[in-house]
Amino acid sequence: AQSVTQLGSHVSVSEGALVLLRCNYSSSVPPYLFWYVQYPNQGLQLLLKYTSAATLVKGINGFEAEFKKSETSFHLTKPSAHMSDAAEYFCALTGANNLFFGTGTRLTVIP
């Protein structure tokens, strides 16, 4: 069965500090993994995706994620947080015909 666990429903960082949002997955088949960002009252915007090529994936807005099979993890990072990064972030995993989402992590950036 496929599932995604996001550790930490809320993360606060200072502007300019490292952002680390955690995602662990469970999958019976090699997974495709995604990170999406959602701003208030908006839909989901794709940040990056892992589709079994390079394990370090670079996305938009300076975000990147590393697929670690041994740890079943796909954590999202950004070296320096910006105020505009404040949003809800969702990790997702492909199922047979849809995406399974985690419960999300709300990122707050403190000036």
Next chain:
Amino acid sequence: DTGVSQDPRHKITKRGQNVTFRCDPISEHNRLYWYRQTLGQGPEFLTYFQNEAQLEKSRLLSDRFSAERPKGSFSTLEIQRTEQGDSAMYLCASSLNTLTGGTYGYTFGSGTRLTVV
């Protein structure tokens, strides 16, 4: 192409009324999905279409929920006899599914926020 469009953006309805939402996917995409997102949760899969065929609908929340994609282009999601628990964001997404390459590029719309009063 302007992406996935959803209409309306917001809908307020009285309990017991029927509502219908529309989704226009990216034109090259053959798959269309509906998700529901409640406050503080991730999106929850409801149903999907490959072209005009509805291939999965067991996740629809009750028989009050139905979806159509009559010509394989736009889709509608209808909720009959709405209840307060139906209040949520309803998201539509589309993707291109190939026989050999799997599914790529889930693109989401901005959603329709339903409030049942």
